[in-house]
Amino acid sequence: MATLVLDNGANTAKIGFSHEAVRVISNCQFRSKTSRLKTFTANQLDEIKDPSGLFYILPFQKGYLVNWDVQRKVWDHLFGKEMFKVDFTDTSILITEPYFNFTSIQESMNEILFEEYQFQSALRTNAGSLSAHHYFHTRPSELCCLLVDSGFSFTHIVPYCRSRKMKEGVRRINVGGKLLTNHLKEIISYRQLHVMDETHVINQVKEDVCYVSQNFCKDMEVAQNKAEENTVMVDYVLPDFSSIKKGFCKPREEMMFTGKYKTGEQILRLVNERFAVPEMLFHPSDIGIQEMGIPEAVVHSIQSLPEEMQPHFYQNIVLTGGNTLFPGYRQRLEAELRSLVPAHLPVSVLQPADPICYSWEGGKLLAHNPDYDEMVVTREDYEEHGHCVCEDKFDL
Template sequence: MEKQNTVVLDIGACNLKIGTDDGIRNIPNCIFKSKMERRKSFISGQIDSCKDHSGLFYLLPFQKGYLVNWDVQKQVWDYAFGKDVLNLKPADTSIILTEPHFNFPTIQEAMNEIFFEEYEFQSILRTNATTLSYRKYEEEFPLENCCIIVDAGYSFTHIVPYHAGKKITSALCRIDVGGKLLTNHLKEIISYRQLQVMDETYVMNQVKEDSCHISMDFFKDMEKSKLKGDANPLLCEYVLPDYTHIHRGFIKKKGAGSEKSSKTQEQTIRLAGERISVPEVLFHPSDIGIPQMGIPEAIVHSIEKCPEELRPHMYRNIVLTGGSCNFKNSKERVEREVRSLTPSLYKVRVTMSDRPQEYACAGGLAWSTADHFREHLLTLEEYQEAGQSACQRQFIDI
């Protein structure tokens, strides 16, 4: 039997992760418009050709975690499948698509129509990103038959337990905190205290990624953040890009001096407590008025909803995935806090890959090589015969 050409398309609200035999590519899932080049649009990866990233206006296909703007999404997919990225022939390709948990039937039907009727892919599999992450974990730890996936994404954080290849839907938990909320929170803090940056989403997202980390002792570190000068370990100056001499912002090295360069007038913002208070929202959403559990509490809550005999296995197989897990100390902090909430007879183990945002995509690639993978696919011929009803039967609870 000849090898099947399979592509994994992890459709995130922020980034599109594309997995092929050549590796995984990560491109923005949006269209950009620049205030400097108002008549021109930059689709996804074309943003690299934009000379000025200040004041970028985003056209996003997702709102509140669900796909609503099909025109924008279709342009991004066209770009991804075109010669600049994949140069794909859908008729010879099987594709694995991800969708949010509890996706709306109308969105599912539209996706089926687009990928079968417009693109005419040979076969498709529509599933959740956490399911692909479970398949990757299953490959890495074949002796374990259950785990709990924490998917901290752009719009939400989902906590989903799996056992024997199936998700335990009754124990699924969602927190309305993700990367978008954290970036917006940082924009509000900086705009209130220092500089109006509410229109600078692209730049402030880079500031968040470059400077923020998770504290292992939040209240002690916040006390230190009030100190002045070198006594404050969190205090730093972040140099903002001007897109003439500086094309990407960076943290200025301590001791580099406060004099501004003779060639360019550096514009900086001072960061201290914000570096830990912004990602702390993942652990305490109530800090900004969201009456929900943090990630460690939600993990315990979800596990306690699982059958009692599975709980010891769940506690030792906690998997962190998603772009919002990229903060330094994420794994250590989650493991410590879950340990403090868990009976001592249970062993707690948290695992996280080096690139958690691509873990689901890697799981799709691993799954596509399994012996029984093809039985999960729905072919174009089957769709043409039975239509949407075939999709409802094939993709139920995958």
């Protein structure tokens, strides 16, 4: 039986059969300014000639799957002829869901997977559990790891011991990629140009120019310098979707420090926004979110665990999720943890080569595990016992 691994994130779905490579596809629908009547789904974004003013229709709100109509359309597209050609009569699905998911959402998911799509078996788990499985598979001598999963809606800190989640140590920070993009839109709209409708473009700007500062105060001083002495300042050329399909940073030697460009390029000048936006991950209180930053939450999580295990967690901190791709993220987190953790305890923060697909790769490994058939709920089990068999089987 084939196994379809689906890491169903709030922003992107990481999907692929366990014997194939992964594909990362937008988990949403779009409407564009130019063709408002037509709705585009998932990877059909490439068909939109002018993605400025894109309107996103998301199945997830605040990290939880609430819009089943949109999610069904995305799944129909993914499972259909154009994409994965899923034969439901001979396929098992391994799918992720958020931590502490609501029972009503879990029951709806069971119904849709077994009754509508009629998968032969299913395994529901957290993306973090798959990441932990991946980590312990590659480092079999390790007993513990602490996942820092910073995604679209939230940042979660989750400790695992021998692939078991330690629920008392789970911490959530309500800062994710969506909030960072929205905050950047507000700053740019206030300072330069109204971009509140340009989520797609500004998300690209964020990914291209933002970084995590190693010394916030020092970078703020540099950002106040004039002209060439201001090494933080970049000029970002916005796409016009005819001659410029994708935005890019001007090379430093081409930057006009007078701020005047002769060509028809539309320029965003970005200075302290570059590091002030990702700083929210470390200091959410900067924008009025009264919560701990990631370093404090890591320490808080580990201190809630048995004392003899704590050194093992500090030595095995694993970063996953899209926000970990900001340059300087790993170094800053390690430096801040070093200042918070007792000097005799070693601190080690590991960043995988592909933090976005790390959990999917863990799911792929799990699908090939000899015990996989013991973990799933089959369609016969579900038809006989209903939702309660899923609750018993899936340790969430």
